[in-house]
Amino acid sequence: MQIGIVGLPNVGKTTLFNALTRGHAKVERYPFTTIEPNIGVVEVPDERLAKLKELIEASEVTPTTIKFLDIAGLVEGASKGQGLGNRFLAKIREVEAIVHIVRCFPDPNIAHITPDLPGQRPLPPGQSPSWGGAQAGGLNPIKDIEIINLELALADLEIIEKRREKIKKDPEAKEELRLLEKVGESLKQGELPELNEKEREVLKEYHLLSLKPVLYVANLGEEEEVPEDLKKYNAIGICAQLESEMQELPEEERAQFRAELGIGEIGLEKLIRESYRLLRLITFFTLERKKLRAWTLEGGRNVREAAGRIHSDMEKGFIKAEVINYSDLIQIGSLSQAREKGLLKIEGKDYRVAEGDIITIKFHLTR
Template sequence: MAVNCGIVGLPNVGKSTIFSALSSAPAEAANYPFCTINPNIGVAGVPDSRLDFLVRQFATKKRVPATAEFVDIAGLVKGASKGEGLGNQFLSHIREVSVIAHVVRCFEDADVVHVSGKVDPADDVETINMELAFADLDTVRKRAEKAERAARVMGRDEQKKSALMLQALGKVKPLLEEGIPARNAPLSGEEKAALADCCLITMKSLLFVCNTDEAGMKDGNQHIEAVRKIAAESGDEAVVISGKFEAELADIESPEERQAFLSEIGLGESSLSVLARAAYRLMGLRTFFTAGADECRAWTVRAGDTAPKAAGVIHTDFERGFIKAEVYSFGDLAALGSEAKIREAGKYRVEGKDYVVEDGDVMFFKFNV
């Protein structure tokens, strides 16, 4: 499965507008449901002030940020789990992403059609949650039947696997029947592993995206507060964004003009930056840096990856011939001010093949091929 973030929600809530602002791949956007049928895929740079610091520190000629892949998936409607509104096709696209960004409409505009005829974030969230849960429930029932058959006719090892699968399915099924995500089930590590190949949609990490207008970016928006309450109750994260404003901001080429535009409405950075970082983190991705006068670059690894894996991100030869990695923490650089002082403080380290890369490591690899 690809490491990416799927942008989902009801039709006409601003998914494609946000996607277009996030990525360099423009998505079709229009004021009617099902404008997006085939998913659009785009790549967004992940803003990182640490990389900006390194660029200044090394007087670098080239700056290369980490990236995250976003997928704009067509809107779901009530009944999608039963095939309504091209539902089966859309649900299959959601199964293929690793993290879900659920866009919820949090603005009033009589000129923009709402599929339900009214703006009600809590109702919209419940509609999506129920459809995703019902789609998973159908999967759970089919997998349970398959596991029960296997338990009757297969050998002892397969019977043990089937028993574990049935145990895990038995924990998620009652929740799904109530429209509650499978990720809320009290599953052991073994049970989660058993469910992995079921590709349950509601096992995926979720990020709520409150799409509002410029006025709604200020405190007191009841629609946003409703979504934040839902997110807090479910243990999920919520970010606030104005898709229309961000689309206008993305059209401004000058960094200085963009910052001035942000300052006009009291923002220090684009809300897209917050969204991109949150999605990156939820996808289980971490950043390490390489730095020098020619280039400062943010590289992406999965949480838990070792130094050779990180080296392989740069080039497969680096992983194959890995000898060691010279490492220091970005935090130490920011606190001490230079590599020389890091060395003086004994914080410049040499790590071997078992070293697990930490987010924010600055790394230099030694290899032999």
């Protein structure tokens, strides 16, 4: 599972990335600090792993991970080549989901790159209008979100246009052409098209950014709360700076620090959990020779697709799967008893994987 972090320049993308990955990627007061994308892997906390480990006497436990990709800030006109972000839009085409970070911290020392806010400084000669509107401290989260989403939509429209040109004379591609037109029309209206499963499948190969699930994250100052108008985006609030500073502390001190500041929930765990919920992700487990492992899957996927998460050979050569849910296993107390009682179910490729399923894939090698 890969999640791309997007947002305007200087909004705290890398700060959040560092907090998530305990990394030390470069963070500066100035926009366009990140040029080459930062990539980091985060373990997903899951209490069930410890319980399962004990129950099945696992020798090795591997939590599931999410890969985060932190790219250069996007600016107005990015899809047309402004700024640096456009070069890296391609990088986030491959991700499964997007974390869209929005600046909500007021700090007059950190430029906020957003165009046409009242009172902005005039452009210095030779500067591109897309980021010349740097205005210190001003906040306008909704406008910021709209700028980014427009750029994502424009970048998608370009892909759709290219594809349409290519297939417009192909009599066999009529349906696809109609679908592309429908999607294009919606995006032009600033809306998301309503798509059925089949249509989504057809569109998958274009990796359209606008169709990816998005988690909006308000990067708050220490005193702020998520602004009212961001609630319609289901935004969650996090103080990236504080979270990243806290990563530097030893574990014991971190808890104390939190208590002192009155921050109850661990912000990063909240972010990961919310990502799961909003992106409708589920966790399933595998157990192979006492090696327990957790995996991430989009909700609604079938067990053959789950097999593909583990290895493409398993998906290709899928025969069947043996499945028991975590809650059933915990209740019954052991795998052998579960087997005796017939609670280990044999499922075919169309079985829809449920949250907490423990799965053993039977497959043959197709090569």
